[in-house]
Amino acid sequence: MMTVDDNQDETDFGIEYDDAFSSKYMAKHILGRGVSSTVRLCCNRNTNEEYAVKIIDITGQNHGGDNRAEAIQEEYRNEILILNKMAEGEGHPNIIALIDFIESPTYFFLVFELCHSGELFDYLTAVITLSEKKTRAIMRSVISAVAYIHSHNIVHRDLKPENILLDANLKVKISDFGMAAELTEGVYLRELCGTPGYMAPEMLKCSMGLENISSYGQKIDLWACGVIMYTLLVGRPPFWHRKKMLMLRAIMEGRYRFGSPEWDDISDTPKDLISKLLVVDPKLRLTAEEALEHPFFQQTEVPIGTTFNARRKFKAACLVVYGVVRLRHYCGQRIISPHSIQENPYGVKAIRKALDGCAFNIYRHWVKKGQGQDRAALFANSPKMDIKNLNNSLSSSQQTTPTMSRSSSTTGMAT
Numbered sequence: 539m540m541t542v543d544d545n546q547d548e549t550d551f552g553i554e555y556d557d558a559f560s561s562k563y564m565a566k567h568i569l570g571r572g573v574s575s576t577v578r579l580c581c582n583r584n585t586n587e588e589y590a591v592k593i594i595d596i597t598g599q600n601h602g603g604d605n606r607a608e609a610i611q612e613e614y615r616n617e618i619l620i621l622n623k624m625a626e627g628e629g630h631p632n633i634i635a636l637i638d639f640i641e642s643p644t645y646f647f648l649v650f651e652l653c654h655s656g657e658l659f660d661y662l663t664a665v666i667t668l669s670e671k672k673t674r675a676i677m678r679s680v681i682s683a684v685a686y687i688h689s690h691n692i693v694h695r696d697l698k699p700e701n702i703l704l705d706a707n708l709k710v711k712i713s714d715f716g717m718a719a720e721l722t723e724g725v726y727l728r729e730l731c732g733t734p735g736y737m738a739p740e741m742l743k744c745s746m747g748l749e750n751i752s753s754y755g756q757k758i759d760l761w762a763c764g765v766i767m768y769t770l771l772v773g774r775p776p777f778w779h780r781k782k783m784l785m786l787r788a789i790m791e792g793r794y795r796f797g798s799p800e801w802d803d804i805s806d807t808p809k810d811l812i813s814k815l816l817v818v819d820p821k822l823r824l825t826a827e828e829a830l831e832h833p834f835f836q837q838t839e840v841p842i843g844t845t846f847n848a849r850r851k852f853k854a855a856c857l858v859v860y861g862v863v864r865l866r867h868y869c870g871q872r873i874i875s876p877h878s879i880q881e882n883p884y885g886v887k888a889i890r891k892a893l894d895g896c897a898f899n900i901y902r903h904w905v906k907k908g909q910g911q912d913r914a915a916l917f918a919n920s921p922k923m924d925i926k927n928l929n930n931s932l933s934s935s936q937q938t939t940p941t942m943s944r945s946s947s948t949t950g951m952a953t
Contacts, residue, residue, distance in 0.1 A: 558641070561583075563649065590651070593645055594648075620715045623690055654706040657700050662699055667771060677770070679710035680710055680763060692718055696733065697736060697763065698735075701714040730745035735777055765777070
């Protein structure tokens with residue numbers, strides 16, 4: 539049976555690995571790559587059902603020797619144990635399902651349910667920002683899954699948009715439990731792991747030996763939820779700096795802000811939830827259950843037995859919109875004035891989203907390369923010239939140009 543080089547063309551089909559896997563599944567094109575793994579589309583040979591298979595080389599040839607190979611094997615065996623524990627009983631609809639596990643002398647094969655829409659990270663890159671309604675739906679699912687994980691005394695430790703998958707209906711599936719840990723009596727978590735921008739202050743302080751913090755617990759996942767929610771609403775994370783130490787210091791001090799103009803159109807309720815998740819002291823931070831009880835997730839439901847009259851609701855909505863427009867007219871205000879666009883085009887939400895969308899269309903490949911190319915870097919730049927001064931300089935140049943042309947023509951005639 540032939541072995542496979544992961545650097546080959548991603549569109550190749552019919553790829554085969556060891557007999558233990560290939561007798562049951564047929565591996566297809568690459569869906570993604572990790573530090574120590576490759577994810578491919580695969581098909582069950584008997585049922586033709588499609589899955590995603592994470593393939594891990596456990597020989598150590600590509601990972602720096604036998605010691606690294608043993609660490610990789612231990613990491614993925616731990617992930618399998620935790621995923622099996624998550625699947626006990628009915629499991630949870632927002633946690634990725636492990637369909638099969640196959641071990642060979644050279645590879646681990648973890649077969650998962652297929653999420654057709656890919657990572658939440660890629661979805662966010664395509665749409666730039668999410669509305670409060672979509673953010674509410676996604677974060678409710680994420681925090682509900684986190685509550686389920688915590689109820690089994692497990693900490694995920696690596697929650698981020700790249701590890702949240704979406705199925706064909708954009709239903710959330712939390713994945714990648716490679717860094718997850720089980721909290722048992724006498725076990726204290728001290729390791730520094732995860733992605734810097736999503737690490738909680740207590741994890742950083744514990745690793746640096748600051749403030750006599752000897753360990754951290756489940757609340758680090760709620761901090762990550764706050765970072766994710768912030769990112770969904772405005773397209774960039776709350777903590778980012780080109781110099782990593784400055785970013786880590788901001789995290790440990792909890793320094794972030796709801797800046798203008800990105801947060802001007804967002805209501806106070808999601809801001810309040812974020813501010814209660816991004817709390818430096820984990821004792822004061824919300825638990826998953828408390829977060830789900832926050833007003834942001836409470837919606838008015840239609841009472842059972844009542845009839846929903848779509849025509850009446852639509853007519854009422856039209857009257858409200860008409861009234862708001864007329865009220866703005868009588869107050870002497872326009873919905874978007876040319877002056878406001880001229881003064882600060884980035885302050886208009888529609889224009890801001892169009893500009894950010896163009897940037898991401900150009901650089902979407904760039905933000906996926908690694909830690910050095912964070913999506914927040916695209917938001918970190920500021921104009922070098924003030925727009926107001928630029929407009930004034932353009933106006934002055936337009937006024938002087940005709941005078942110059944007349945004087946030059948007069949000189950030419952005199953000559």
